[in-house]
Amino acid sequence: MAEIKYSETLTDNLRGKAVVLNGGAQGIGAATVEILYNKGANVFFGDWNEERGRKLEQDLKAGASENGGTVSFRRVDVRSHEMQLALFDDAMRAHGRVDVAIQCAGISEPSGWFEPEDLNLETVRNEPTPVKDNIEINLTSVLLFARMALAYLRSDDGSSSGGSKTNEDFSKSIVLVSSIAGITEAPGLFAYSSAKHGVIGAMRSLRKFGPVKYGVRANAICPWATDTQLLSGVKEMWVREKMPMNTPADVARMIVQCAADGNINGAAVFVAGGRGFDTEEGIDRTLPQWMGEENAQVFLRGQELLGLGKNWAK
Numbered sequence: 001m002a003e004i005k006y007s008e009t010l011t012d013n014l015r016g017k018a019v020v021l022n023g024g025a026q027g028i029g030a031a032t033v034e035i036l037y038n039k040g041a042n043v044f045f046g047d048w049n050e051e052r053g054r055k056l057e058q059d060l061k062a063g064a065s066e067n068g069g070t071v072s073f074r075r076v077d078v079r080s081h082e083m084q085l086a087l088f089d090d091a092m093r094a095h096g097r098v099d100v101a102i103q104c105a106g107i108s109e110p111s112g113w114f115e116p117e118d119l120n121l122e123t124v125r126n127e128p129t130p131v132k133d134n135i136e137i138n139l140t141s142v143l144l145f146a147r148m149a150l151a152y153l154r155s156d157d158g159s160s161s162g163g164s165k166t167n168e169d170f171s172k173s174i175v176l177v178s179s180i181a182g183i184t185e186a187p188g189l190f191a192y193s194s195a196k197h198g199v200i201g202a203m204r205s206l207r208k209f210g211p212v213k214y215g216v217r218a219n220a221i222c223p224w225a226t227d228t229q230l231l232s233g234v235k236e237m238w239v240r241e242k243m244p245m246n247t248p249a250d251v252a253r254m255i256v257q258c259a260a261d262g263n264i265n266g267a268a269v270f271v272a273g274g275r276g277f278d279t280e281e282g283i284d285r286t287l288p289q290w291m292g293e294e295n296a297q298v299f300l301r302g303q304e305l306l307g308l309g310k311n312w313a314k
Contacts, residue, residue, distance in 0.1 A: 001277040004269055006253040011260040015040030015067050018095040019259075020088050020152070022078055022145060023105030025052035027228035028177065031252035032102060033071065034060060039256070040067025044091045046076030046083070047105070078105045078141035079133075088152045100259045101149035102175045106138050108230045109192040131191045138195035142176055146202055146218075149174045153216045171262040173217040174210065175255050176203055180224040183268055183279055196222075200268055204280075207266030209308050217265040219258040222279065223251045224272040244273030 019036050023029040024045030030052075036043045037060050047053045057073040072090060076083045091098045110130030112118040153172040181189050182196030199220060206218035225231055225238055226246040238245060254276040258264050267278040288296040 001270070001279055001282040004254065004257060004264065004267065004276040004278055006257050006276075007261070011035075011039055011256050013260045014100070014256065015069075017041050017099035018091045018097055019043045019100040019102065020091050020098050020149070021045040021102040021104060022076060022084065022087065022141075023047055023103065023177075024073075025049045025056060027104075027230070028223065028226065028248045028251045028255070029104035030056055031248035032104060032255050035249070035252050035256050037065050037069040037071050038067065040065060040069045041100075042070045042091070042095060044072045044074070044087055044094075046074045046078075046087045048075065048077050050075040078145070079136050081144055084141070084145055084148060088148055092152065098149070098152040099172050100175070101145065101153060101173075102177075102255060102259065103142050103145045104177045104255075105141065106177065106179075106230075107134060109189045110134055114188070114190050134191040135195050138192060139198040142199050143202055146174055146176065146206060150206075150210065150214045150216060154214050171217055172215060173219070173259050174206065175258050176218070176220045177251075177255070178203075178220045178222045178268065180222050180270065180272075182220070183222050183270065203266070203268065205309075211265060212308060217262070219264055219267045219269065221251060221255050221258065221276075222268050222270045224270065226251055226271075246271055246274055250274040 014036060019041045021029065021033060021036070021043060022045070024033045024043075025047030026049065029045070029047065033043050033045050033056065045053070053073040053075065057071055060071045072094075074087050074090060076087055078084060088098060110133075113128045113131050153174070176199050178199040179192070179196040180186070181193040182200045186193040200222075203218050203220040210216040210218045223246055225234075225243060226248060227235070228248055231238070251271050254269050254271050257276070258267065258269065266280060268280045269276045270279045287299075291299060
């Protein structure tokens with residue numbers, strides 16, 4: 001796997017850019033908002049937790065960005081199409097454009113719905129609303145966000161492709177936060193893991209389509225154990241066993257790097273112990289090994305024929 005390293009110089013490309021971010025009031029999202037603000041970006045972030053969101057906005061404004069960044073918070077329930085649109089509209093009204101869209105919002109696994117002691121022929125008759133809410137927040141809202149992002153981020157110059165850009169250029173980008181549970185098995189995390197695998201699927205669908213059709217790159221971030229509220233149930237054991245753990249800022253730096261680096265597109269960045277690695281590079285490189293030489297050749301030819309998938313629906 002190729003390691004992705006954070007570059008202070010390269011991420012300075014974000015100065016003056018208009019960034020829309022969902023799920024920014026705490027944890028990884030809040031750390032990302034802070035880095036972007038200090039880089040001089042104009043950050044418009046949303047979250048369902050208005051108290052924490054307003055406090056973060058006020059704290060950052062009190063400190064003042066040395067690079068001239070601005071920050072604006074709006075309460076957003078990502079299940080609401082209108083609330084997500086309003087966040088993008090804030091950026092458009094202020095700057096006439098959106099340059100980067102980052103989706104950090106997510107919730108942990110609902111408990112009990114798949115446990116043997118709670119699941120039987122009587123309880124199974126109850127519709128699992130918490131599971132449906134989990135999928136709606138962790139996946140459906142991400143797809144809605146990505147669709148909005150393509151519309152708002154469409155290249156200003158009307159260019160049909162972002163492929164000619166170098167790492168010295170700035171290209172518009174979408175960054176979606178998935179999880180290690182989106183690229184590996186995650187026993188017990190039925191709804192969460194299903195949704196996070198779906199986020200990887202969304203990124204893979206976007207990574208060729210986005211640059212050609214909209215001039216927009218797409219990447220996903222897949223944190224392993226990170227010191228946030230989502231890890232609270234297993235943190236004590238993790239620390240006791242001296243397992244690697246990210247800080248929210250570690251993951252935020254990988255998000256910001258993918259947003260700023262015009263050469264990174266279609267990556268699924270596994271973040272462990274503060275280091276980031278593109279797992280898609282490993283999957284692509286070893287395709288003949290796990291699919292078989294002949295199958296890999298035929299599959300790649302099929303991908304060429306399918307192109308951007310415009311013929312799927314007739």
